Amino acid sequence: MRDTRESRLLLVLLIAIAFALITVDIRGGEESPVDGARQAAATVLGPVENGVAAAVDPVGNAIGAVRDSGDRHDRIAALEQENAALKTKLGSDDRNASKVRQLDTMLRSAGAGQYGIKGAEVIAIGAAQGFSWTITIDAGAHDGLKRDMTVLNGEGLVGRVTTVGPNTATVLLANDPDFTVGTRMEKTDELGFATGQGSRPLSVQFLNGKADVKKGDRLVTFGSSGDKPFVPGVPVGEVVRVDPSGGDLTRTVHVRPYVGFTKLDIVGIVVQAPREDPRDMVLPKQAKKPEKPKPTPTVTVMVQPNGDLVDGSGKVVGNINEKPGASASPGASPDASGNADTAAGDAANEQELS
Template structure:
């Protein structure tokens, strides 16, 4: 449409008419004279609006879905991060509880043996190739540690300190083949020397070839002079195999260590040994086994012909040819000869 004077005049006229109709509609309220034409227009153009809305709505819904998917994606990411943080916190709490239990057990062992210990944590484990079993702990000379100190945990003997740095130290574990410690048998006091065998039980050579040793007997450390490298009374392990001596001067047994060397965490280095040898005091008490009562056998009665009880039933046993008192004696029916008779 060209921009002419007539077209401008028509546009102004249409605007004036529109304002006039709006004013009449507002003033008329419910009785507006335009209510009838409005209803007619709704009836005429309503289906067209619905058709256009049906075509346009899927597009709008698709756009909304894209927008909502972005929001949902960010929500899922946030929830995943929160879930990971909760799992990490739970793992830390579990580890804290485990370490607290290990520390409590170690303090009880130190209290029973009257050891003064310095707590430390295993921060690295040496290579196990070639039967080399060592760990690194986060304590060193600054913490009062020195070479040839005994290392324990809540279960017993872990090893001894071999090298010491300012803030870390290396511990040779008791299952290393180069590790040897003097031992004492529980109760009997038989002495020997235990040597590590890697993943296998420790090998112990008892000095007495005739020592009375049984499976399940326990051993503790014998101790060294001035408590280095080993303090006395630390639990070592339990006998699992007793080899026949065969007339040898020594007896060999295999001992399963109390300590699990592949799961070490919290350990204690004994910086001051006990004033008195605790001997077996550090060992936990043995579990008590309730005595077994043998079942009582009930005697069985064997019925006799005629229903008469047997001697075992009456509780008396008569020797052959004897009778019970009060029972009439029976004589044979054959006649008896009288030596004084002349008949």
């Protein structure tokens, strides 16, 4: 196209239309009028993204082996069998070994929480329809995925499904500024709401402004009505900073998420919620802090002119003139006798030297 006045006007018009659509989409939120167009784009572009992912990743199809987690009653056994089968299929090179580790951790976490999950692989990051923190996964409506399903991995909460195409889906990540999830603190059950802050820690507002929160406390999802968009018990993160309440009705803390949002690869979509809230069962076990060694008590012994050995309380515990192996003076304890023998030997050596 030649650089003419008409081409410049067309370019300006297209840019204006693009900004207008972005503004309408952002203001519309989940009920955006362009949501239909977004789903149509997912339908058209999803197979292309899948094809590219399949071309560059020879083990992408193997993820399908973990799509179904089995019947509820045999969930954990089925997950372990699927994991073993995947290890055999994926091989032993470095990249595939990493996938095996991620799958193993995710399946164990799903088993601990009794979540029925469908495995998927991240095939794209970001989104053409906005500037949100999102990923595209290689599973969609044909795999039973629906909007507002919880997404997790072996580390914790990844996000929630926002758009579903036939073979792909878009996931809004938990660190997106538009992402909010109800949280519950381990042990104390204090409730709050976590909001994404991009590359910074999550901001969590506790409903109780006087909540006893300290660095290192851990949070899980509280769960939603009908388990959508969030199932309960999914690990969220760990408190790294606590802001003073200042008399406010709520209290804000900063939480480092367990999930590394810049290195996502294998994820699981919860298609079947647990019958009961797993509470803190999915949280990793914390290593016990090593106990401080107990201080060894010291006994001070003084030598009297007559050779008696006297401890700090004035009690006679021995005599330097006693022969080695002789019993301690009456009333001396076995420990004190041992200390007395040692002190007597030292005193005798000092006399020989002098």
